[in-house]
């Protein structure tokens with residue numbers, strides 16, 4: 185262990201100006217070396233920390249797994265990957281970890297979003313309550329979608345008019361571990377998107393996720409859909425707390441073109457369904473499509489937001505073009521997370 189870390193550990197002080205970062209590194213290092221279970225009460229703050237630093241969860245975990253860095257090395261990598269955090273980012277983290285007051289810029293943003301006209305109508309909100317999902321049309325302008333989509337094409341070394349180039353071998357499923365790009369950031373900062381999440385959460389005091397992208401190619405022999413099929417990303421320990429998830433379509437996505445697929449209204453049925461399963465059943469292994477899954481298509485620029493209690497996934501692309509998306513979510517500072525994984 186480098187001297188700087190020994191000093192950090194023995195003095196108990198974090199050798200960083202980024203609140204939370206040393207604690208995160210230290211918990212992850214212990215978990216990845218098998219010294220702790222990996223489940224921890226800091227799960228939610230850890231993900232907010234990565235989101236606000238502009239780091240992807242998978243990319244950070246992979247980096248830690250492959251490099252076993254000391255803290256200084258980890259912090260250097262974080263800054264080199266996503267840039268040095270701004271004063272506002274540090275202030276936001278100080279608020280999260282130390283209860284320091286929020287800076288004026290962030291308070292003003294929250295006020296601006298709160299005062300914006302609604303972007304989800306009364307019917308949209310009714311649809312959300314009943315079905316657990318809603319589509320925000322034209323969440324971002326077409327040019328911003330095109331720019332984000334192009335970033336993905338470029339990163340994959342693929343071209344829209346060269347079909348053979350779509351079928352890269354590097355991915356076990358549709359996910360593309362791409363996080364840092366001005367085009368993605370612009371979409372993450374969309375006020376219209378912020379307002380939609382603010383309406384659903386009942387507050388504009390939310391953190392934008394730094395999520396990945398995906399590229400779901402039309403199936404052909406040798407290239408069949410490898411998921412993700414229907415699943416939950418949350419513990420099924422009851423009650424599943426309210427929380428959102430979201431996907432931004434970067435190109436027109438008819439339902440058959442590998443659209444997001446979910447079981448509408450299941451947030452109201454999950455508890456009773458779990459209770460009715462035989463004692464030895466494994467909920468995640470059940471035929472979730474039989475619960476009534478539907479594909480939710482959309483136009484380029486549409487954002488689909490769903491309740492985390494809905495079984496959801498992608499589907500085989502039976503269309504003619506790849507389905508290209510950026511995942512975008514927003515979360516509050518405090519969120520109930522069950523530590524028991526069910």
Ligand SMILES: O=C(O)CCC(=O)C(=O)O
Nearest residue numbers: 412443444445496497498
């Ligand atoms: O890309 C999709 O359609 C599904 C996304 C998904 O399964 C997820 O975000 O957990």
